Amino acid sequence: MPEGIEVEIYRQAADPIVGHQITSVDCPDEWFLKEGATAEHVSDAVVGQRVETTRRIGKLMLVDLSNGVTVGLRFGMTGRLLVDDSGPIDELEYGPKATKDEWVRFRLSFDNKRQLFLHDPRRLGGVILDPDESKLxxxxxxxxxxxxxxxxxxxxxxxxxxxxxxxxxxxxxxxxxxxxxxxxxxxxxxxxxxxxxxxxxxxxxxxxxxxxxxxxxxxxxxxxxxxxxxxxxxxxxxxxxxxxxxxxxxxxxxxxxxxx
DNA sequence: ACATTAACCTGTTGGC
DNA sequence: TGCCAACAGGTTAATG
Missing domain, CATH: 1.10.8.50 (Helicase, Ruva Protein; domain 3)
Structure with a gap:
């Protein structure tokens, strides 16, 4: 059920990472990486980079990095964004109410000790490197x-x-x-x-x-x-x-x- | 080229 | 009570 509104709420909740450097990335579920990307590709593309801006087009959240790479985050229907251990939205209309470690599909750690998690029980969301924005x-x-x-x-x-x-x-x-x-x-x-x-x-x-x-x-x-x-x-x-x-x-x- | 349908994913719900 | 099919919605591939 994350529609454009929820994604905008997620984007705003991610404000604390803007201007900070990514120290590590964790991709426990490689299936969640789209367009053939691997955990290694993602790691090479984002670790050490600083977040310049966050943007949103429709239901797609975009994180622009200092090396020109853009990380696209999709939430499917059960995806939630969490900053540190809590999210701006605690439960979704048609998803499980619980939060479980095994449902964390993607995690970014920053130099200010913040962590960004993408939590998605149903795995309909995904992470896309340099998504084609012209399709929206x-x-x-x-x-x-x-x-x-x-x-x-x-x-x-x-x-x-x-x-x-x-x-x-x-x-x-x-x-x-x-x-x-x-x-x-x-x-x-x-x-x-x-x-x-x-x-x-x-x-x-x-x-x-x-x-x-x-x-x-x-x-x-x-x-x-x-x-x-x-x-x-x-x-x-x-x-x-x-x-x-x-x-x-x-x-x-x-x-x-x-x-x- | 365009429109429609099915598949993907999996936790929850409702009927028997 | 337990089992299982149906359901939820965003996206994309497949089909018409």
């Missing part, structure tokens, strides 16, 4: 209405599938998507190019507002719809039983009455 669309926190129209509101594919497509707009996950569409009053199964100008504008405004609100509230699971996102859940506004369908390959909850 504009970030959901700041996408303009123009770009939303150009990149997302095109074609006859279901609107929800478009919103989840990371190369068109980056950072939206299943929960933010359902919440945004519900708040917008627009059905997830509408063709992406079928929105009226008014709906296009509403969707853009609502997306930015929803992202901002959920971020301030501390996670993508804090939306109004979330408590009813289960079988036989009811619409918080009108009490109708929510529809449950697979759209864009993901379980989707929406209100058949007020989402048009």
């Amino acid at each position: 669309g504009d970030d959901m926190f700041s996408i303009t209405q123009e770009r939303l129209q150009e990149r997302v509101l095109v074609g006859t594919v279901a609107l929800k599938a478009r919103l989840l497509d990371q190369k068109r707009v980056a950072g939206i996950g299943n929960l933010i998507c359902d919440e945004t569409l519900w708040q917008s009053g627009i059905r997830p199964d509408r063709a992406a190019n079928s929105l009226t100008p008014t709906e296009q504008s509403t969707l853009h405004t609502t997306l930015l507002q929803t992202v901002e609100t959920l971020f301030k509230q501390g996670g993508s699971h804090t939306g109004e719809l979330q408590s009813e996102r289960h079988r036989a859940g009811h619409c918080p506004t009108d009490g109708t039983e929510l529809s449950r369908e697979k759209i864009g390959g993901r379980t989707t909850y929406y209100c058949d009455v007020h989402q048009k």
Whole structure:
């Protein structure tokens, strides 16, 4: 469930490592290293380097090092970032609540005694050296209405599938998507190019507002719809039983009455 | 080129 | 009570 919001929270929690030198790296699970990298490759690329900046595009966290290498961190759906022995987010909506050493997939140690851990029980996350950033669309926190129209509101594919497509707009996950569409009053199964100008504008405004609100509230699971996102859940506004369908390959909850 | 589906991973949940 | 299939969601490979 880490969506763009959680990754931004992780990124901010990593502030204490900025400007510091990496003294060692630990890759207990080489499977977690993507694109053919080995523990040795990673070690050669990062040990002794200083962290210049941290960035984020969508759900991808980026750590820029003094030698020009960028370390990309992906969290899948159960990945958490911990600084020293605690994380900014203690538990995730659909993951195990516990923290276990065996679930630590990647660890960086710094000259200020800090340690950064990537904890991921389900191993759907990963570490990528110099990830291809061009594969990601504009970030959901700041996408303009123009770009939303150009990149997302095109074609006859279901609107929800478009919103989840990371190369068109980056950072939206299943929960933010359902919440945004519900708040917008627009059905997830509408063709992406079928929105009226008014709906296009509403969707853009609502997306930015929803992202901002959920971020301030501390996670993508804090939306109004979330408590009813289960079988036989009811619409918080009108009490109708929510529809449950697979759209864009993901379980989707929406209100058949007020989402048009 | 584009769209859809399946596979990946594994801890938790719910039905029998 | 125990077993096991279904489920969760982000990503990518495979298929249509």
